[in-house]
Amino acid sequence: MKKRNLIKSILALVLALIMALCLISCQTDTPAVTPTNAPVEDPTESPTEAPTAEPVVPMEEILAALANLQYGEVKNVILYIGDGMGENHVPATDAITGGRYNGKLALEYLPNTAVVKTDCTEGEPDSASGGTALSTGYKGKRKQLGLNNAGVEVQNVVELANSLGKSTGAITTESIVDATPAAFTIHAKNRNDESKIAQLQIETSVADIIMGGGKAMYDKLFAEQDYTEYFKEHNITYTNSWADVLAWNGQGRLIAPMVEDYWFYDKDYWSENPDKDTLLATDTEKDSTLAECSLADMTQKAIDILSQNEKGFFLMVEGGALDEVAHNTDLMELTRHMTAFDKAIEVGLRYAYEHKDTIIIVTADHNTGALKDKETADTYITKHSKDNYISNDQYCWESTGIHCVLEGERIAQAKNPGVDLSTLPYRFTTIAHTTDKVNVWAVGPGTDELMTTEKLASFHIGKFIGKALSGEEFGSTDAKGIK
Numbered sequence: 001m002k003k004r005n006l007i008k009s010i011l012a013l014v015l016a017l018i019m020a021l022c023l024i025s026c027q028t029d030t031p032a033v034t035p036t037n038a039p040v041e042d043p044t045e046s047p048t049e050a051p052t053a054e055p056v057v058p059m060e061e062i063l064a065a066l067a068n069l070q071y072g073e074v075k076n077v078i079l080y081i082g083d084g085m086g087e088n089h090v091p092a093t094d095a096i097t098g099g100r101y102n103g104k105l106a107l108e109y110l111p112n113t114a115v116v117k118t119d120c121t122e123g124e125p126d127s128a129s130g131g132t133a134l135s136t137g138y139k140g141k142r143k144q145l146g147l148n149n150a151g152v153e154v155q156n157v158v159e160l161a162n163s164l165g166k167s168t169g170a171i172t173t174e175s176i177v178d179a180t181p182a183a184f185t186i187h188a189k190n191r192n193d194e195s196k197i198a199q200l201q202i203e204t205s206v207a208d209i210i211m212g213g214g215k216a217m218y219d220k221l222f223a224e225q226d227y228t229e230y231f232k233e234h235n236i237t238y239t240n241s242w243a244d245v246l247a248w249n250g251q252g253r254l255i256a257p258m259v260e261d262y263w264f265y266d267k268d269y270w271s272e273n274p275d276k277d278t279l280l281a282t283d284t285e286k287d288s289t290l291a292e293c294s295l296a297d298m299t300q301k302a303i304d305i306l307s308q309n310e311k312g313f314f315l316m317v318e319g320g321a322l323d324e325v326a327h328n329t330d331l332m333e334l335t336r337h338m339t340a341f342d343k344a345i346e347v348g349l350r351y352a353y354e355h356k357d358t359i360i361i362v363t364a365d366h367n368t369g370a371l372k373d374k375e376t377a378d379t380y381i382t383k384h385s386k387d388n389y390i391s392n393d394q395y396c397w398e399s400t401g402i403h404c405v406l407e408g409e410r411i412a413q414a415k416n417p418g419v420d421l422s423t424l425p426y427r428f429t430t431i432a433h434t435t436d437k438v439n440v441w442a443v444g445p446g447t448d449e450l451m452t453t454e455k456l457a458s459f460h461i462g463k464f465i466g467k468a469l470s471g472e473e474f475g476s477t478d479a480k481g482i483k
């Protein structure tokens, strides 16, 4: 009894102390009503960092669990496309950055994996044919968006999901009128007609969210036509501001190109680099504005909105700028964009872990730059560099000789003075696209069988996504993916 009384007294004392402390802190607290002139929340801050009462499962635990997730019926599909992400992009990033989870990227923990053929009906693929194969389940020609080999419009997975009552989105660190997001949102004969693509995205696309870069291409369209009334009539929120995107409540459609062209510089790395003004000023031809948001930020916002639909959603997330930095043979920038891409994948993996009705697929539309381990690359470059080194940017737009690789490396070295690029364990061997195979990683029902597909090609992945969403056959019906 005595002991119990003593405990009671101690508890009462502790309680009194807590109440007293609370009273003091309440008195010194700021008023509950926020004054109107209070600073607004920093829009560049990741929405994932919002305080939450739920305990957050560590990413390591989620990655370890991926191989044994128990699934229900499929409701959502998130497709991640690393533009130009060849077979050595991942090992090179691991080797140079040390990886993110035990020496690896998060995407490497997806349990089902295979290699994928990406060639189009004309051989070496571009992002139009690569994107179309993934979005429609058809193998087609270069430059064509959402058309089969015969040039006929075919349904894409965004339109399919929309017809099933699901919500849809396409987001990228590229311009939103660039070939990959365009292949998921519109149909057109020529990927180069970018104002036309902007017009079609406004007037014909059913995608609820189209978000990324490409403000300059939309401005070009707006110089010819005023869409103010059209946007109001059709409940389209058009904005160039990340703060507006964060504030968007999901009503109607969202079209948000937030940088002039694309994420030329990785936002996370450069925004914290004290020398950025000096180093980035060397590249005068490109838009040097740093984006206000990362691919992971956009992915989180898109999932937050799309997942409100109880029928589910389809989302395409493209590491679009990966292709640009590979064309520039800037290996350090590539590893930064690969890390940013992986962070966006992590957002989807966390969602899939918490909602076991979500398939995640990560792949590429083609290989850009034919990244090789240094020894192999050096041998290749020495053998093929018969032509003299020409320091001529313009020439490299029209040609893909070894001298262009060397010129790209020279520019990249100037941007990365802290690293001797010649000591890196990998090196690009071209500034062009190649027909080399790429990888696919996935988690979710049926993705293990997808990996066993004979001569697995990009169009098989498009067909798989369509079937996963609808339960019906989707895309091409012949073995070659053409008809």
Ligand SMILES: [Zn+2]
Pocket (backbone or CB within 6 Å): 084, 127, 323, 324, 327, 368, 433
């Ligand atoms: Zn490219």
